[in-house]
Structure formats: structure tokens, C-alpha cells
Amino acid sequence: MIHIQHDDFDAGIEIESLRSIGSHIGAVVSFVGSVREFSDVRELIALELEHYPKMTQKSLESIAAEAKSRWDVEAVKIIHRVGRLLPSDRIVFVGIASRHRSEAFLACEFVIDVLKTQAPFWKKECLSSGDQWVDAKQSDDKKSLRWEK
Amino acid sequence: MKIKICYFAKIREQLDVSEEQLIFPDACDNTERLLEFLQARGERWSQVFSSDQKVLKAVNHEIVSEKCALNDGDEVAFFPPVTGG
Numbered sequence: 001m002i003h004i005q006h007d008d009f010d011a012g013i014e015i016e017s018l019r020s021i022g023s024h025i026g027a028v029v030s031f032v033g034s035v036r037e038f039s040d041v042r043e044l045i046a047l048e049l050e051h052y053p054k055m056t057q058k059s060l061e062s063i064a065a066e067a068k069s070r071w072d073v074e075a076v077k078i079i080h081r082v083g084r085l086l087p088s089d090r091i092v093f094v095g096i097a098s099r100h101r102s103e104a105f106l107a108c109e110f111v112i113d114v115l116k117t118q119a120p121f122w123k124k125e126c127l128s129s130g131d132q133w134v135d136a137k138q139s140d141d142k143k144s145l146r147w148e149k
Numbered sequence: 150m151k152i153k154i155c156y157f158a159k160i161r162e163q164l165d166v167s168e169e170q171l172i173f174p175d176a177c178d179n180t181e182r183l184l185e186f187l188q189a190r191g192e193r194w195s196q197v198f199s200s201d202q203k204v205l206k207a208v209n210h211e212i213v214s215e216k217c218a219l220n221d222g223d224e225v226a227f228f229p230p231v232t233g234g
Contacts, residue, residue, distance in 0.1 A: 049233070052155070055210035059210075080233060119234075121234070122232050123233070133229070135230075136230035
């Protein structure tokens with residue numbers, strides 16, 4: 001249920017596939033992250049997503065397993081794109097299937113929060129003024145820290 | 150002992166190397182010693198590893214925050230804080 005890929009994904013198909021796991025699935029919660037355009041002085045041409053192939057799969061599997069151990073959820077699906085992406089392109093999909101909605105909401109938020117601070121991906125912005133690596137945000141660290149036991 | 154070192158993102162660009170195999174004295178058996186060894190390579194290396202810039206490390210594909218023992222055949226990676234999602 002973990003995919004690291006260059007290709008785009010169809011969130012509708014992914015949600016339907018989670019929904020069709022069985023009639024006991026009462027809730028599917030999903031998150032789709034997209035490449036944001038900048039509105040002010042900087043113009044984003046593209047985003048380059050680098051990752052650490054040998055570690056990425058393992059890292060995402062461990063986050064998914066942790067979500068399953070914390071909440072009563074049936075399935076965790078994560079798709080993360082790598083390579084060159086354009087403004088408005090989809091970057092990441094997180095989908096959770098469970099019996100009840102509250103577990104699915106929590107698990108979905110947990111997965112994306114922890115992914116942002118632990119999974120080995122790095123974004124480089126290609127701007128009209130030149131390329132620059134994106135700095136990690138303190139606000140993301142805070143969001144991830146609140147899940148620490 | 151032989152160690153594989155990988156560098157990613159900004160760190161890879163700053164050092165101009167993506168990976169290397171390092172023959173390392175057996176006595177230097179932890180990540181702290183490895184960092185000292187790399188910093189001694191010259192100004193560029195000492196700047197990357199001793200400046201205010203945060204550098205994360207992973208040993209055999211797991212992020213480690215403290216000093217960590219190293220063994221023959223291990224893979225160590227250095228990279229900046231992650232920015233996926």
C-alpha cells in the first residue's frame with residue numbers, strides 16, 4: 001500500500017479501491033497534497049523532489065504500521081511522487097479505510113504530519129530567479145511532535 | 150572496516166559528492182568519529198558538518214539522533230531536514 005512513483009495518481013480511483021475493501025469499511029478519509037504556486041514576488045516554475053530510495057519505502061511502511069497500531073484502521077495507502085513536478089500537480093496521497101470515521105481522520109492526519117518530518121524526501125524549487133532548496137518548517141515539526149507518545 | 154556513505158539534497162550539492170565507499174580504521178567505530186574524520190577533510194567539509202546548518206544522519210536507513218555504533222558494511226547517509234509531503 002506504499003507507492004513511490006514519478007507518475008500522477010487518480011485520487012478517485014484510490015478512494016474507491018479503499019472503499020471496496022469490504023462492506024465493514026464505514027469510512028475512507030484521504031489527503032491530497034499539491035504543488036503550490038507562489039502569489040508574491042517569486043514565481044515557481046517547477047519543483048524537483050529528491051528522495052533516498054533505499055530508505056523511503058521503509059520509512060513510509062513504518063509510518064503506516066504505526067498508524068495501524070495506534071488506531072483501529074483497516075488500510076493505510078500512501079502514494080508519494082518524486083522527480084519534476086509542476087504547479088498544481090499532485091504530490092502525495094494518504095488514504096485511510098476504517099470502520100468508523102474518527103479513527104480514519106486521526107490516522108490520516110498522523111500519517112501526513114509524520115511523513116513531512118521523517119520520510120526522506122527533499123523539495124527543490126525551480127524559480128524564475130534560480131533554484132533553491134526548501135527549508136524545513138518549524139510549524140511542521142510542531143505538528144509532528146504532538147503525535148509523540 | 151568498509152562503510153558506504155550517501156549524501157542527499159543540499160548536502161550532496163555542497164560537498165559535490167552523492168556517495169562514496171570509505172575504508173575506515175576499525176577503532177573509529179561510531180558516527181561521532183566518522184563526523185570528525187569527514188570534518189578533517191578540509192574547509193568545505195568542516196563548514197557543512199560544523200556550521201549552524203542542521204545535518205541529519207541515518208545508519209542503515211534509520212534516522213539516528215545520537216552517537217551510533219558503526220560496523221563493517223554499514224550504510225551511513227547525511228541529509229538536511231526532510232521536506233516531503
